[in-house]
Amino acid sequence: MGPSSNPPKAVLFDRDGTLIHDVPYNGDPGLVSxxxxxxxxxxxxxxxxxxxGVITNQSGIARGLLTRSQVDSVNLRIDALLGPFDIWEICPHGTEDGCGCRKPAPGMILSACRRLGIATADAVYIGDIGSDMEAAEAAGLRGILVPTPLTRHQEVHDAPEVATDLSAAVALALGQAPAGQAPVGSRR
Incomplete structure (x- = not known):
């Protein structure tokens, strides 16, 4: 989806690698940065x-690497540092579970918009990997990629919109250019 002339009613974010530095399978709130x-x-x-809102896959639960309680503790720390968030959507399933919530499936995004009482067209999703952008597209909303060193080149190439960092992504979502730094912009 391309940019809208109206500001979004919600901006939804991936958690790890987007809002916080990615610590794989983190169950320790003290490691939240x-x-x-x-x-x-x-x-x-x-x-x-x-x-x-935050939309996050947490397959470590299904894999037995984390408990739901540990994920909740990390999320509480994130909310304390960056919140309060209006909505949290967490998928505890693994890739083999075939659920409808795990990104790149649109389930969590659709649920978040429904719970917020908005149309998907009134939201933007910001993430750091291709499955984030695929979930946004499948849900029918605008996706903006903020690549990290772990983002594959093909994911950057395929993203509908790419921003250099979180500030630039939000500025792009709002139709503004951040001071001193222009977003990368639309790829399609």
Missing amino acids: PMPAARKVLAGLRRQGIAT
Whole structure:
């Protein structure tokens, strides 16, 4: 989906690698480290009355590497540092489970929009890998990729929109260019 002339009613975010530095299968709230400018961009969205939410795959639960309690503890720490978020959607399943919630399936995004009482067209999803963009497309909303060193080149190439960092992604979502840094912009 391309940019809209109206600001979104919600900006939804991937968790690991997007809002916080990715620590694989993290069950320790003490290891939570926000991405640069995360607090600032989230506070700015909230000041504008735009809902914020987190959409996250947590297959470590299905794999027995984490408990749901550990994931919840990490999420509470994230909420304390960066929240409050209006919505949290967590998929505890593994890839082999065939659920409808695990990204790239659209289930969590559709659920978040339904719970927020908005149409998917009124939301934007920001993530760091291809499955995030596939989930956004499958849900019928705008996806913006913020690549990390772990993002594959093909995922960047295939993304509908790419931003250099979280600030630029939110600026792109809002139709603004951040001061001193232009978003990469639309790829399609």
